[in-house]
Amino acid sequence: MNTDAVAIDTRHIAGYRRMAVKRALALGGAFVVMLWLVILDLSIGPSGMPLSDVISAILAGPHDGDRAATTIIWYLRMPQSLMAVVVGMCLGIAGLQMQTILDNPLASPFTLGFSAAAGFGAALSIMFGAALPLPEYLITPIAAFAMTIVACLIVYGMVHALGETPEILVLCGIGVLFLFQSLQSLLQYLASPEILQQIVFWLFGSLLKANWTSVAVTSLVAFACVPLILSDTWKLTVLRLGDANAASLGISVGRLRRRSFVLIALLTAAAVSFVGTIGFVGLVAPHVAKALVGEDHRFSIPLSAMVGAVILASASVFGKLISPGGVIPVGIITAVAGIPMLFLVIYARKRRSA
Amino acid sequence: MTQTLAIRDLGVRRAGTDILSGVSCALTTGQVVGVIGPNGAGKSTLLSAVAGHTGFSGTVSWGGSGSGVQPKAGDIGYMPQSCKVSASLTVLETVLLGTHERLGWRVSQGDIARATGILAELSLSHLASRCMTTLSGGQQQLVLLAQRLVRQPRLLVLDEATSALDMSHQISVLMLLKRYVVRHNALALMAIHDLNIAMQYADQLVLIHDGRLVQQDAPESVLSVENIRRCYGLDVDLVARAGGRPVIAPLAQAMA
Numbered sequence: 332m333n334t335d336a337v338a339i340d341t342r343h344i345a346g347y348r349r350m351a352v353k354r355a356l357a358l359g360g361a362f363v364v365m366l367w368l369v370i371l372d373l374s375i376g377p378s379g380m381p382l383s384d385v386i387s388a389i390l391a392g393p394h395d396g397d398r399a400a401t402t403i404i405w406y407l408r409m410p411q412s413l414m415a416v417v418v419g420m421c422l423g424i425a426g427l428q429m430q431t432i433l434d435n436p437l438a439s440p441f442t443l444g445f446s447a448a449a450g451f452g453a454a455l456s457i458m459f460g461a462a463l464p465l466p467e468y469l470i471t472p473i474a475a476f477a478m479t480i481v482a483c484l485i486v487y488g489m490v491h492a493l494g495e496t497p498e499i500l501v502l503c504g505i506g507v508l509f510l511f512q513s514l515q516s517l518l519q520y521l522a523s524p525e526i527l528q529q530i531v532f533w534l535f536g537s538l539l540k541a542n543w544t545s546v547a548v549t550s551l552v553a554f555a556c557v558p559l560i561l562s563d564t565w566k567l568t569v570l571r572l573g574d575a576n577a578a579s580l581g582i583s584v585g586r587l588r589r590r591s592f593v594l595i596a597l598l599t600a601a602a603v604s605f606v607g608t609i610g611f612v613g614l615v616a617p618h619v620a621k622a623l624v625g626e627d628h629r630f631s632i633p634l635s636a637m638v639g640a641v642i643l644a645s646a647s648v649f650g651k652l653i654s655p656g657g658v659i660p661v662g663i664i665t666a667v668a669g670i671p672m673l674f675l676v677i678y679a680r681k682r683r684s685a
Numbered sequence: 686m687t688q689t690l691a692i693r694d695l696g697v698r699r700a701g702t703d704i705l706s707g708v709s710c711a712l713t714t715g716q717v718v719g720v721i722g723p724n725g726a727g728k729s730t731l732l733s734a735v736a737g738h739t740g741f742s743g744t745v746s747w748g749g750s751g752s753g754v755q756p757k758a759g760d761i762g763y764m765p766q767s768c769k770v771s772a773s774l775t776v777l778e779t780v781l782l783g784t785h786e787r788l789g790w791r792v793s794q795g796d797i798a799r800a801t802g803i804l805a806e807l808s809l810s811h812l813a814s815r816c817m818t819t820l821s822g823g824q825q826q827l828v829l830l831a832q833r834l835v836r837q838p839r840l841l842v843l844d845e846a847t848s849a850l851d852m853s854h855q856i857s858v859l860m861l862l863k864r865y866v867v868r869h870n871a872l873a874l875m876a877i878h879d880l881n882i883a884m885q886y887a888d889q890l891v892l893i894h895d896g897r898l899v900q901q902d903a904p905e906s907v908l909s910v911e912n913i914r915r916c917y918g919l920d921v922d923l924v925a926r927a928g929g930r931p932v933i934a935p936l937a938q939a940m941a
Binding site: 340343344346347350351565566568569571572573575576578579580581582621625626627629 | 736738758759763764765766767768769770771772773774775777778779782783785786788790792794797798801802810813814829832833836
């Protein structure tokens, strides 16, 4: 190899390493922001507890210290704050995966009808669940989770029969979305005013429903799915080059798409089952992540997860600030704040490419 | 050792129509073989079948003389038609993805050096840190070719790898492929639309018309006035050149 070639290689290797360091710093920055927001979220609430009390209650653990502070921090605020992080992460990852497998920047975890199915399942359980021999706080999440998986199986079956292209997947998903939306509307139409109020409250998406059980179950599903998603990191990055390219580089595109689709369904089901449908996180977080670190999934998957957590934790903080007691559901705040955020990301990307 | 790509009685049928039928030929390594034929002749289908991306009847084998087996995915560097990339990946990242099977969480210096080496050979070093979305169609095509070459396949199957390139780049790519097939004892099978480029730079040509093989031979033999008239419906003149292959000149009445 001549001297010029060695110089070019050294320059490119250094450039590539610099880019990787910048991306790692973006991940580190997002992690610090996420942590700071969790602490902020824990320290805000209607009781007006000072930050020093919050910290000492955290350090004292759940079974120790001042009883009121322990209860407020460990049994009310912490499950909600952690749920914001876990749900935000699940939706961030699921959104990125959905945009990748559908090759569509408009896709989100809810594009293929998962939220409508979860909503239908929740509505069904609110109306008829009392007859089941299960604790009341578990019936709705189980029904929402189960119905999301049913929607996933229907779409999976249709795609298996009709073809595994993104177009077929979107068409089948939209069909399932309309089906479950109609069924959900039917239940709302038939419900009594009290039941209707409960259904609508569930659909808003609120962290007030969070408890340690929901945090544990959602985290378990996430811990089971994320390693499987991470094992496909390079394949998913290659998929961004298009189906034909990916297939010609030895990737079984159909299998990768099916596998990712099932993992998205599980993550989405886990995220929405306990707290209801929280929109825009799964749409905006991947765009923010891609704008910051590009489409190398080694970086965009963890960053999309952290951005999702940051958005939801911010919404929780904001909700508490404008309405002490957390009456305004985060689902409403993320939807309202999500639109300007999305425009901002699109504007920033447009300026960068100009 | 010389390898042979042996295609025997290859046929592809879609929706009751024969796209290809009875195609048989044998091609040995160390050559750039151009697949030519008018639009809709079946060139892309043939290449896709050889690469294992389209189902077919007949056999395609790859190996030493008389002992060939179906080519493995790892042997083939297949570049399908019209691969537009809309991902926010840099050129270097895109070429690196050509070896995705062996990339770990930390990309090794060797992998980066291999990718930059190929970029240098294709005179693309200056684009290494550019985003793919900012490149022209021709530049993207060259990057995707680099992505195949970085895999160091023994069998390159390129469907219109030069269709969006200017003449100078088309010639550079063909010269590069000629060096590549000799250095790696490989075979490059590529669709070529420009008959003059095919005439001057291919080692052999395979002419396809209406899904059938018309002729497989040296360019001077395949690109005869009769074959061009029969397959392309075009009257041409072959202008002899001292010390080189003839140049194809369409006649005025054929262009009217």
